[in-house]
Amino acid sequence: MSPTLNDIARATKTSVSTVSRVLADGPISQRISTQTRARVREAARQLGYKPNLLARSLRTRKSHTIALLVSDISNPFFGRLASLIEQSLRGHGYSLILCNSGEDPELEKEYLTLLPQKGIDGLILVPILRTKKALRELVPEELPVVIVDRPIPGIRACVWSDQDQLSQLVADALAVAGVKRIVLVCGPRHVVTHRRRAEYMEKRFEVIATEEGPAQPETGRLAALRWLGENPDAFVCTNNFLGQGVVESIGELPRPPIVALVDELSMIEGFSTPIVTAIQDVPMFAETSVKLLLPQLMPGGGKVDEAMLTSRLVVNKAFQNRVNQRQTA
Amino acid sequence: MSPTLNDIARATKTSVSTVSRVLADGPISQRISTQTRARVREAARQLGYKPNLLARSLRTRKSHTIALLVSDISNPFFGRLASLIEQSLRGHGYSLILCNSGEDPELEKEYLTLLPQKGIDGLILVPILRTKKALRELVPEELPVVIVDRPIPGIRACVWSDQDQLSQLVADALAVAGVKRIVLVCGPRHVVTHRRRAEYMEKRFEVIATEEGPAQPETGRLAALRWLGENPDAFVCTNNFLGQGVVESIGELPRPPIVALVDELSMIEGFSTPIVTAIQDVPMFAETSVKLLLPQLMPGGGKVDEAMLTSRLVVNKAFQNRVNQRQTA
């Protein structure tokens, strides 16, 4: 078994409190005689003492641990986000535990009740549930929470992208390319980001078909397979995975439709399929969510405010060519 | 504050022990009178009781929590792995906490000491360190551990891919395509997988240049930029991110070199660049690592054995064409 404060106390003929104070290493430890301090330190080193963080957290009601619950860790978007959030938190003395709801409401519910019981200090959440009430039923009122990517009405501590700005970026580019008739490839409508993006596109273009399903490549593949024959000007996808599926399924074609999507997709440059993407600012997502969380962890609590980020447009050469062709014609 | 056993005891005029027994919900709770059982249950529900898992773990020395420490969560390979491992563990009553060392030895060391202190029951590790000794210096001897992807001499509980089988798959395909002179794009050599793959390729082909760096797209981009002028027959990359970088950097070319890599890359089908990949069996990775961990969690401990998985080859149409051209010529 791992040695405890008691073991060290016995070994150095002192008491647990003395040992605790020494190892606390704060101003309190200064008030211990230099000699016993050295003795205790040495014994701790020798025995290979490691504090039991469970016990410490139980006592102090602080775990210095933040939970990040994402909706789909297999999506590189959230992988990058997680990686960056962890880095940032670590710089502030917190460690991160990362959980994955996999877009499953039941699993989310499970984690949302489990995590607070494990004594986390705060929660960063990419939610599936959609109301403050549903959230607060599972999570204690006093737990600091930051919502990411999918705003929930009534929760101020939230960081997300301006969905209209992002959609407009894409739609304008498509308009310039002469797009009129589109196939809409959409993630679950009950997710606000997918819904908002879809609604925007429906206002701007003639939607000749809609494919709605899990925000995974498979849904995109299906959509392309099913609707390619209708010769749409573009497939417009509400996230990266959907776009990936569409692109994969289209393959090589003499005059492929444009594929539009949101979030980063790797290697778009080498493609003969014209691609236009709205890139959300992942580093800013990470930085901002931490910035919204930290003040809430302080004793005073903290007034935090919603943050809305802007996205940028990235297109590949094939898309550029398509636009040029049209303008010379 | 969240209600405790004590609160329920007071509310129902019983004692903590009774309440604990009732809520344990095992055979022990059967031995409590039906009436008080009902009373206690009702009170618990009313008060919204949630057990304090810190306290429970402190007492029972069991957390029903497994830690997965991966080397780069931003790589979709590990994202998928994490997602699958979590699913599997959940089915066995364990929850997962996922951490990311980001290929940073210092950070790995930090987590390796931190996690056991948080009272995990087991650890699944994609290691950066390379010896059993280094690992056991940080992690208690008695903690069940499974190593994934990068074997460590002397640790039996390990699941990884047969690196020679995998490399041969790729090399044979390249040979058929007539590849002789290659540029080797390699992750850090101190990582066994990168090293093994690189060494294999060096035996089979004439390496006209080697680019070694972090296993990230950027390294691949650099390599392509720097060595494309040498007209190699192929760029051979030791993982997916490196391959992605190379492909991105090559872009569209009249007669591009072949790009070979390991692990899944999305959308290779639509590319004019010939691509050949060895796909590791991620679901089997996940399933096997859990299978190696679970017996170690049982009281008896468990004899577990190394598992070596086989990979499969996937090529895109551009590669197929290249091969066909050559055979008709």
Place this chain on the structure above:
DNA sequence: TTGTATGCGTTATCAG
């Protein structure tokens, strides 16, 4: 400067 005693919320032992 240091030691004693108490409690964090649970589970487990031991009486009754």
Place this chain on the structure above:
DNA sequence: CTGATAACGCATACAA
């Protein structure tokens, strides 16, 4: 069938 009581490892108010 149930209620005290101890213990898990640590931090801290209170004594000395």
